[in-house]
Amino acid sequence: MVNRSHGKLYLEDVLTTTINKGEKVFIPYIMAGDGGLDHFIPTLQKLDQAGATAIEIGIPFSDPVADGPTIQEASKRAKEHGVTLQAIIDILKQERDTIKAPIIFMTYINPIYKYGIERLMKEVKEAGVDGLIIPDLPLEHLSLIEDARTKAGIALIQLVSLTSSRKRMKEIASASEGFLYAVTVNGITGARQSFNEDLQEHFNDLKSVSPTPVLAGFGISTKEHVKQMTSFSDGVIVGSQIIKLLQNDDMGEIKQLIEAKD
């Protein structure tokens, strides 16, 4: 069963409430169906209980161009388990109300096309999805999905890169809903040793133009990274490291990563 109040407003409400309490946001990313579809809902429930502010769910896809080896392999494992977008939506329709945290789908545009844009927006709404990240859909092509998406009331989160011009930064920040996803490295997803030294200045620039919270993602894998990033952002998104820890069922370490945010 799905509570009707899911969507853009719910995501905004949860993030604003968190930040207004003086807390930071932590969004773990998982690959749906890594380890089999049976693990999907229990994993979401565990992350919800461990203090995730929201949860980003990746849809298995054969050509994940923005992803490094950890997420590519997770995608391959999920596909080997026969996990499909349809199955993910169907199971969420049943179980969504057992998870409090807002849910964000991360998918490339191709699976959305294949599913049918109108049909997908309608069904993800019914499944209680609150936001979407579509990394290969630039601002110039938003019109492809906008009618169906706004009708469904689902937030579309925009990614901004380190190399965007000031003008572009502003455009992306104004278009983003829920939060602004600030990519902290040049390149693909996956753990990094260290980050560029002028990140703080970059985040100050982003915060000055962004109407929504500014979250840092890509390469964050240690408690020290979480602390560093939350010192100048509204919170973090952690993917590859969460996927590795979930493979070992290491919820203790995941909790510690989440707790490092405040």
Ligand SMILES: O=P(O)(O)OC[C@@H](O)[C@@H](O)c1c[nH]c2ccccc12
């Ligand atoms: O895995 P990392 O380096 O922690 O990065 C975050 C990330 O996994 C998640 O947000 C993500 C996974 N695939 C993406 C593709 C594009 C943008 C974002 C993502």
